[in-house]
Amino acid sequence: MFNKLFHILYDTIIITIIKKPHKIHIFTEFSQKNKVKKSYEKEFILNDSYKPHLLTNYLKDFFNESPYCYISLLDTATEQGAIPTCKKQKMEEFQNLVTSKYLCINDTWACYTSKPELEKQLKLLHDDLKVDFIFSPFLILSNFFKDKISGPIALYAFLQEESVTIAVFQNSTLLFGDYIDLNTLVEDELLLDNINETENTKTEDEIDIDAINLDDIDIDDDFGDLDSFGDEIADLDTLDDINSLESEETLEQQLDDNLEELNNQDDQKEENEQNKDKKEEKITMDFQFFSIIQKALGYYYHSDQYKSDFVENIYVADAAGVTREFKKYIEDEMFLNVFIRTIEVELELISLTKKELENL
Amino acid sequence: MYSYIKPTKKTPLTKDVFLIVTFFSISFFMLFSTYGFLLYKDYKFKKDIASFKQQQQELANNITNMKESIKIIEEDANFAQKIYTTNGVLKDSIDNLFDLVPDHITLSKAQILKNGLILYGITPNKEVYEYMLEAPLKSIFTKNYTSFFQLDNGWLQFVSTNYLDKNDEEYVDEN
Numbered sequence: 001m002f003n004k005l006f007h008i009l010y011d012t013i014i015i016t017i018i019k020k021p022h023k024i025h026i027f028t029e030f031s032q033k034n035k036v037k038k039s040y041e042k043e044f045i046l047n048d049s050y051k052p053h054l055l056t057n058y059l060k061d062f063f064n065e066s067p068y069c070y071i072s073l074l075d076t077a078t079e080q081g082a083i084p085t086c087k088k089q090k091m092e093e094f095q096n097l098v099t100s101k102y103l104c105i106n107d108t109w110a111c112y113t114s115k116p117e118l119e120k121q122l123k124l125l126h127d128d129l130k131v132d133f134i135f136s137p138f139l140i141l142s143n144f145f146k147d148k149i150s151g152p153i154a155l156y157a158f159l160q161e162e163s164v165t166i167a168v169f170q171n172s173t174l175l176f177g178d179y180i181d182l183n184t185l186v187e188d189e190l191l192l193d194n195i196n197e198t199e200n201t202k203t204e205d206e207i208d209i210d211a212i213n214l215d216d217i218d219i220d221d222d223f224g225d226l227d228s229f230g231d232e233i234a235d236l237d238t239l240d241d242i243n244s245l246e247s248e249e250t251l252e253q254q255l256d257d258n259l260e261e262l263n264n265q266d267d268q269k270e271e272n273e274q275n276k277d278k279k280e281e282k283i284t285m286d287f288q289f290f291s292i293i294q295k296a297l298g299y300y301y302h303s304d305q306y307k308s309d310f311v312e313n314i315y316v317a318d319a320a321g322v323t324r325e326f327k328k329y330i331e332d333e334m335f336l337n338v339f340i341r342t343i344e345v346e347l348e349l350i351s352l353t354k355k356e357l358e359n360l
Numbered sequence: 361m362y363s364y365i366k367p368t369k370k371t372p373l374t375k376d377v378f379l380i381v382t383f384f385s386i387s388f389f390m391l392f393s394t395y396g397f398l399l400y401k402d403y404k405f406k407k408d409i410a411s412f413k414q415q416q417q418e419l420a421n422n423i424t425n426m427k428e429s430i431k432i433i434e435e436d437a438n439f440a441q442k443i444y445t446t447n448g449v450l451k452d453s454i455d456n457l458f459d460l461v462p463d464h465i466t467l468s469k470a471q472i473l474k475n476g477l478i479l480y481g482i483t484p485n486k487e488v489y490e491y492m493l494e495a496p497l498k499s500i501f502t503k504n505y506t507s508f509f510q511l512d513n514g515w516l517q518f519v520s521t522n523y524l525d526k527n528d529e530e531y532v533d534e535n
Contacts, residue, residue, distance in 0.1 A: 009372070118364060131365065
């Protein structure tokens with residue numbers, strides 16, 4: 001009774017922390033009786049100036065506002081996955097769970113994670129702040145596509161910048177699950193593997209990449225500008241009769257202007273190069289995602305452990321911002337119907353946290 | 361259950377809140393205790409007042425009853441005093457009566473009436489009676505009637521009836 005009274009007096013604060021290699025993303029939501037009152041967002045860039053107490057102090061402010069403050073994390077352990085059974089004996093056939101912690105979902109499937117890595121994630125916060133919930137990305141995926149997983153067989157993928165979570169669901173039952181941490185993959189391993197696999201069947205991917213590279217290259221214009229500027233410099237070099245100039249000051253002014261113009265052109269060139277790099281990175285990432293999904297589906301089809309069936313649809317929860325090319329890769333290469341939904345991971349974490357709080 | 365770990369127990373009762381709650385709890389407890397004590401005292405006073413009022417009423421009733429009793433007792437006392445006085449007067453009258461009767465005359469019966477006296481007795485002769493008894497009786501009573509009856513031994517048995525007039529009677533009563 002008192003607890004209910006205090007819940008009326010205080011807001012429920014849910015803080016989601018999504019840790020990435022270069023930054024920590026914090027999303028905080030204040031709610032009262034499932035009504036969202038306000039929310040805050042902050043990112044801590046993990047550079048040399050970052051100090052753990054900055055994060056702790058930031059979070060402590062929320063704890064001062066309400067005692068009902070919960071911290072939720074998305075499990076980023078490299079050793080994690082999902083198993084299509086909840087019987088302990090059968091689970092051992094899929095994964096050695098001695099050093100893993102697992103959760104049974106609806107008594108039909110389970111998700112597991114590495115205990116040491118779980119402990120490591122719990123040590124993210126300092127002082128007396130403690131993590132309250134850690135959710136598996138498989139649960140995020142199943143919760144995000146809860147309207148779809150109860151239907152016929154389909155592949156579901158949760159794409160993040162640093163990881164890919166893949167699951168096959170049929171009638172709300174998990175048939176296959178795999179988690180790939182992109183940071184642990186050897187660089188270009190997947191690409192090479194994929195190229196080797198598709199080598200015999202005429203690599204359209206390579207052609208695509210070449211085509212895209214060619215489309216994106218518009219450096220000609222930049223070089224044109226540089227050439228013209230070079231000509232101007234050359235003209236200056238060939239001036240034998242300096243006395244023909246009106247004055248030395250005019251020459252110096254002209255030289256300064258030309259140098260400034262040269263610097264501006266350098267900046268533009270850098271920006272263009274950065275944009276080009278970003279585009280290339282995106283395309284590489286899309287291809288990497290595609291390769292992972294293709295490989296995972298291949299494994300699902302060929303492995304005797306899993307009850308495999310033909311997959312026609314793939315539902316993608318996109319938190320990485322994939323381009324159209326990704327969809328094109330899958331449709332062209334794997335002949336699957338692709339449905340992409342943008343996912344806001346922090347909101348999904350909050351949704352799961354609320355579900356947990358309802359069951360407390 | 362969706363999380364790998366269980367959340368830490370959240371309570372709004374931090375040390376500061378606990379201190380404040382304790383302080384207010386004690387304050388409220390004392391306030392309510394005082395209020396309860398005052399309520400009890402008020403109730404007790406009211407109850408005592410009701411009890412005293414009832415006692416007062418009973419005492420008033422008793423006083424009334426006692427006053428009535430005193431009145432009755434006083435009446436009875438007056439009545440007794442009257443009887444006592446009357447009896448004293450009667451006794452004196454009887455004493456006087458017997459003093460009136462000379463030695464020669466023997467009374468066999470005396471009947472004292474409210475306004476008269478009837479004497480029965482024997483006398484050796486009529487003259488003894490007339491001189492020695494009738495004369496004092498006549499001085500007392502207004503009406504005297506005497507009848508004689510001759511006995512075998514020569515004596516006379518007499519019945520003397522004496523009455524007082526009403527006016528005289530009142531006069532006697534007053535005395």
